[in-house]
Amino acid sequence: MRIGVLAKAAGVSVPTIRYYESIGLLMPPARQGGQRVYGEQALGAIRLIRHCRDLDFSIDETRELLASVQGCVPCSETRTFAEKHLGAIRTKIAELRVLEATVASLVSGCEATCSGSVAPDCVILQPGCGPHSAPS
Structure with missing residues (x-):
């Protein structure tokens, strides 16, 4: 064809x-x-x-x-390969759950503190407010 x-x-x-x-x-x-x-x-x-x-x-x-x-x-080798992939997927899901919680917290913080302010003042855009920020 x-x-x-x-x-x-x-x-x-x-x-x-x-x-x-x-x-x-x-x-x-x-x-x-x-x-x-x-x-x-x-x-x-x-x-x-x-x-x-x-x-x-x-x-x-x-x-x-x-x-x-x-x-x-053999199928057993393919299964081992897929199990490794499944582990990576589960790790990514865990990382995404942490990210989801962080962004939800920032959105909630924005609702509480940014009423009517301009974007540069928004808590969401402030360094140190994300998942990679250093502990206080």
Whole structure:
């Protein structure tokens, strides 16, 4: 199939396919008559790439997972890989919860102290009022 047909079947754009090729996630196919002709394997690879990206795996992690599929790596290794990713997600969620609490506190402080004042005086914009401020 040609690149436009592949893009439509995979639910991505033609530039996305070219990007995947340029970064080595998708191997460029042989050309017939000067045009790229893709097989079903390319469609499966793009679907897997999209799935990995939807799960927030990085490009490098996605590359590793594609290699695992192509190399028929045991599922247990893929599970270990996913467990590591899950740990990173949980760490990020914890960091985001701290950030959420900090911003909520600043918004609350703004409501209490900044009524009608100008932006430079706003508690939200004051250095030392965020999650990276030094203890008093």
